[in-house]
Amino acid sequence: MxxxxxxxxxxxxxxxxxxxxxxxxxxxxxxxxxxxxxxxxxxxxxxxxxxxxxxxDFLWALRDINFDIREGEAFAIIGRNGAGKSTLLKILSKVIRPTQGVIRGRGRINSLLEIGTGFHDELTGRENIYLNGHFLGMTRNEIRGKFDEIVDFSGVEQFIDTPVKRYSSGMYVRLAFAVAAHLEPDILIVDEVLAVGDAEFQKKCLGKMNDASRKEGRTILFVSHNMQAVSNLCHRAMLLQKGMMTMIGPATQVVNRYLSGIQQHQLMQQWNDPNMAPGNAMIRMKSVQLIPVQDDVTAPIDIRTTLRLEFEFWNQEEGIDLATGIHLFTQSSECIFDVSSKSATYSKGLIKGNCTIPGNFLNDGSYYISIIFVRDTSVEIFYLNECISFEVEDYRENMNWYGKWMGYVRPNFPVTLTPVPSL
Structure with missing residues (x-):
């Protein structure tokens, strides 16, 4: 770079x-x-x-955007849906014109803005490879030299002489990305198209983009909602919000800023007046909060983060035999675990409780917590439903695959491989 x-x-x-x-x-x-x-x-x-x-009557899709992209840099553009990411890429690809502003660039650009960008449905896969190469200004001999590599990467050898209108969406995007990545553009623009591919295809595509940027010195513009891929692939990133640039810098820092802003969560509730707090004649809540145990308070919660649940409640009945249970659910209301305190006798007054969810236990996803209060080990006296909700983000180290990890939990159990000596 x-x-x-x-x-x-x-x-x-x-x-x-x-x-x-x-x-x-x-x-x-x-x-x-x-x-x-x-x-x-x-x-x-x-x-x-x-x-x-x-x-x-008017909408600013983009407003006063200023930035440079260096040669050989992998640059990400991130933001919520409707932030203006695709509009910006379409302007850079010369699909649409800006209302105002100046764009200066050099080199051949190949854009993959949606499945099969630049493909003609009536032409075969073979014909579309040559057509796209011609659009990039390549000679027939140059395209022929890359042809076998493109077909092998796409995995559609059997259907290369079939019109692409008969391809499945997976076949379509495989061939489209293979063409875009192998015809040696100076700048490759990719807009979320990898989301339709399977896990194996994602791994191949991200590996190819990484090689194109770091080994071949090509410039990559990458739009994706997969923040782990952005962090691992890209040098820098830009955050768009409602058409305006809010941050530009190292990819990891921009991703953390974005994730901390979009995580939809309710990590704390507090009630100062017992008469207005949730509960009944036996139990009244005072507070409940989920505390991420991490050095950087601005960092998002991810699968490595230890979470400490702390809660306080007023016990309003003298000598009650009481136990408290913590229920953790996925956003689709599937229970992950039900853990409980030991049953014990308590006097009237304020009682504190806590529970720790270790890091490297939960998978990425959306969760909520409910708290149950039980008398005499069997009688439910109060249930505080969905008092805490939070998001857990993905994190992967030294890995080029970014498909969804299976399971509700993701414990870091050791798995070892030992070569067996030959006889």
């Missing part, structure tokens, strides 16, 4: 008018065409429309 920028973006913006094609006036449409296509000036209509900040 060099420090020379291969792509420069300055003051890039894209404005859409909702519900209407064009300006609604033939005269204004002709004027816009003349200004933007002949005079190469800024669109006068959108300059006026963009000043209507509170108008519901």
């Amino acid at each position: 060099t420090n020379d920028p291969v792509i420069e973006i300055r003051n890039l913006s894209k404005l859409y008018r909702l519900g209407t094609i064009g300006t609604g006036s033939l005269r204004q449409d002709v004027q816009r065409w003349w200004y933007t296509n002949v005079l190469k000036k800024e669109d006068p209509f959108f300059k006026v429309a963009g000043n209507q900040e509170n108008s519901h």
Whole structure:
């Protein structure tokens, strides 16, 4: 990777008018065409429309984006759905034009924005390989030299002379990615297309992109919701929010910022007035909270994180025989575990409880916790339902496969392999 920028973006913006094609006036449409296509000036209509900040008729898909991408860099663009990621990639791929701003770049670009981008349904796989190579400015001999490698990577040898309209979505995307990655573009743009592939295909694609960036010096622009893949593959990342750039920097830092912002969780509840707190004549809650045990308080909860549940409640009955159970559920209400305190006799007053969920136990996913209070080891007296909810993010080290890990739990049990000496 060099420090020379291969792509420069300055003051890039894209404005859409909702519900209407064009300006609604033939005269204004002709004027816009003349200004933007002949005079190469800024669109006068959108300059006026963009000043209507509170108008519901216009939408800024992108607003004042500025960044550089260096040669040989793997660069990620992340953000929630609707943040403007795909719009930005389409502008860089010259599929759509920006409303304002400047883009400077050099080198051949190949874009994989959706399944089979640039494919013609009526042509065979073989014909589409040559067609895409021609679009990149490659000669027939250059394409022929890469042909066998493309077909082998895609795994569609048996159907290479079949029209691609008869391919399954998996076959389609395999061939599309193989073409995009092997025809030696200087810049490869990939937009979430790997989500449709199986685990084996994802591993091959991510490995190929990693080799293209780190070994062959090609530039990769990568959009994905798989944050582990972004962290492992990319050098830097940019976070988009509602069309605006909110952070740019090392991929791991940007991913942590993004995950900490999107984790939908309720890690604490507190009630100061016993009369207003959840409960009944026997039990009244005071507080419940889930504390991630980690040095960096801004880091997201992931599979390595130890979680400590702490709760307080008012016992309102003297000499009660009481036990408390912790129920952990998946978001789909499947119980992961039910653990309980030992039954004991308690006086009236405030009681504290705690439970620790060790790191490297839960799989990634969404969870919630409920607490049950039981009298005489058998009689339920109160159930605090879904008092805590949280997200656990994935984490993988030294691994190029990013498919979903099976199971609700993910313990770090040792598995060893021992070579058997030959006789």
